[in-house]
Amino acid sequence: MDHFHYQDGALWCEGVPMTRIAAEVGTPVYVYSAAAFRQRAREFRDGLSTVPDTHLAYAIKANPNLAVLRVLADEGYGADVVSGGEMARALAAGMPADGIVFSGVGKTEAELVRGLEAGIGQFNLELEEEGVVLARLAAERGLTATAVLRVNPDVDAGTHAKISTGRKENKFGVPIDQAPAIFARLAGLPGLSLEGVAIHIGSQLMDLAPLEAAYARVKRLVDELRAAGHRIARVDLGGGVGVAYKAGDVPPTLADYGAMVARATRGWDVKLMFEPGRAIAGNAGVLLTEVIWVKPGVVHPYVIVDAAMNDLARPALYDAWHDFAAVTPDGERMMANIAGPVCETGDTFAMAREVDRVAKGDLAVFRTAGAYGATMASTYNSRALVPEVLVDGDRYAVVADRIAAETILAAERVPEWL
Numbered sequence: 001m002d003h004f005h006y007q008d009g010a011l012w013c014e015g016v017p018m019t020r021i022a023a024e025v026g027t028p029v030y031v032y033s034a035a036a037f038r039q040r041a042r043e044f045r046d047g048l049s050t051v052p053d054t055h056l057a058y059a060i061k062a063n064p065n066l067a068v069l070r071v072l073a074d075e076g077y078g079a080d081v082v083s084g085g086e087m088a089r090a091l092a093a094g095m096p097a098d099g100i101v102f103s104g105v106g107k108t109e110a111e112l113v114r115g116l117e118a119g120i121g122q123f124n125l126e127l128e129e130e131g132v133v134l135a136r137l138a139a140e141r142g143l144t145a146t147a148v149l150r151v152n153p154d155v156d157a158g159t160h161a162k163i164s165t166g167r168k169e170n171k172f173g174v175p176i177d178q179a180p181a182i183f184a185r186l187a188g189l190p191g192l193s194l195e196g197v198a199i200h201i202g203s204q205l206m207d208l209a210p211l212e213a214a215y216a217r218v219k220r221l222v223d224e225l226r227a228a229g230h231r232i233a234r235v236d237l238g239g240g241v242g243v244a245y246k247a248g249d250v251p252p253t254l255a256d257y258g259a260m261v262a263r264a265t266r267g268w269d270v271k272l273m274f275e276p277g278r279a280i281a282g283n284a285g286v287l288l289t290e291v292i293w294v295k296p297g298v299v300h301p302y303v304i305v306d307a308a309m310n311d312l313a314r315p316a317l318y319d320a321w322h323d324f325a326a327v328t329p330d331g332e333r334m335m336a337n338i339a340g341p342v343c344e345t346g347d348t349f350a351m352a353r354e355v356d357r358v359a360k361g362d363l364a365v366f367r368t369a370g371a372y373g374a375t376m377a378s379t380y381n382s383r384a385l386v387p388e389v390l391v392d393g394d395r396y397a398v399v400a401d402r403i404a405a406e407t408i409l410a411a412e413r414v415p416e417w418l
C-alpha cells in the first residue's frame with residue numbers, strides 16, 4: 001500500500017493528491033499506481049529468479065485496463081486470457097501473441113479460430129473434446145496448436161468457495177486420474193502439439209501448502225506421462241497467490257512463493273508458466289468515492305457513498321473486506337455501516353466497522369481494489385460505468401472514461417411496432 005500514502009494530511013497516489021483526481025475526474029473513480037504494478041511484477045519475477053525456464057502470463061481478468069496491460073507488457077509479461085475479448089486486449093496492448101495463454105472453460109469455436117489465426121502461444125484445454133476440435137480447426141488451416149491439458153488435482157485451496165477451482169466437483173479441468181488416458185488419445189492428433197499440463201486451484205490463497213500439494217500431484221502425473229512415452233515440455237502452474245485486504249492478513253510473500261516453486265519443481269525440466277492476477281494488481285488500486293449522506297441508523301449510522309456494488313462487486317459477491325479510509329482524515333474515528341446507493345441490501349461494504357470519521361461531502365477510498373474491481377463493474381440501477389485513472393509519478397491520465405447512463409440508454413431502442 002506504500003504507493004498510496006498520506007502527505008500533509010491528505011491521501012496521495014504516488015505524486016498526485018486524491019483530492020485533485022476527485023476534483024478533475026469526479027467520483028466514483030478507480031485510481032491505479034503504475035509504480036505499484038511495476039513493483040509487484042518485479043517482485044513476482046525476482047521470486048522466481050532461481051527457477052530456470054519461466055514465462056509470466058498476467059491473468060488479465062484481474063484488471064484488464066489497456067494502460068495497465070501496457071505497463072505489464074513493458075515489464076515483459078505475457079497474458080493469460082479467458083475470452084476473445086481479453087485476447088484482443090492483450091494484443092492491443094502490444095503483448096506478443098506467442099506469450100499469450102488462452103484459458104477458459106467455455107472457449108467457442110470462433111474464439112479458438114481467432115486464437116489460432118493470431119498465433120496464440122498456448123491453449124489450455126479444459127476437456128478432451130476441446131482438444132479434438134482445436135486439432136481439427138488447426139489442421140484445416142495448416143497450423144499446429146500448442147496446448148496443455150488442464151487437470152483438476154482435487155485439492156482444497158482453503159479459500160472462498162466461489163473462487164475455489166481445484167476441487168473435483170468444480171467445473172474446471174479434467175479429473176487428474178483420467179488425464180493419462182485423455183492425454184494418450186489427444187497426443188497423436190494432427191494439428192495439435194500437446195506439450196504438458198496446467199492447473200489453477202483457486203484465488204486469494206493465503207497459504208502455500210495447497211499449492212505445493214497440487215504441484216506434487218502434477219509432478220506424479222508428469223512422471224506417469226513421460227513413462228508412457230509423452231514429451232512433456234511445459235507445465236502451467238496457474239495463479240492464486242493472495243494479497244492482504246485487512247490488518248492481520250498475512251499472504252505469502254512473493255519471495256516465499258518463488259522459493260516454494262523452486263523447491264517443488266526442481267529437476268522437472270520443463271518451461272514453467274505462471275498466471276498471477278490478484279498478486280500483481282490487488283494492492284495497485286483504490287476506489288475513490290464521496291460521501292453523499294451520513295444517515296442515522298438504529299445501531300450505527302450508514303455512511304452512504306457514491307460508489308456501489310455495481311462499481312465494486314466483491315463485498316456483495318464474496319463478503320469481501322475492503323479497508324475504508326478518509327482522504328483527509330481529521331484523526332477522529334466512528335462506528336458506522338458503509339453502503340452504496342443501489343437498491344439492494346447487498347450493496348453494503350461494511351457493517352459495524354470502526355472507520356475514519358467522515359461527513360457529507362468528504363472523500364474516502366476503498367483500498368486493495370486493483371484486482372477484480374473495475375473489471376466486474378456493471379451499470380446496474382442505470383448508473384454510469386465507473387472510470388479508471390492511472391497515476392505514474394506526478395502525472396495521471398484517465399485510462400477509461402466514465403460511460404454515462406445516457407450513453408448506455410442511447411444504445412437501446414424501442415421497436416417501431418411497440
Ligand SMILES: *Cc1c(COP(=O)(O)O)cnc(C)c1O
Nearest residue numbers: 059200203239240275276277278
Ligand atoms: C483467475 C485465474 C487466474 C488468476 O488468479 P489470481 O488469483 O488472480 O492470481 C489464473 N489462471 C486462471 C486459469 C484463472 O482462471
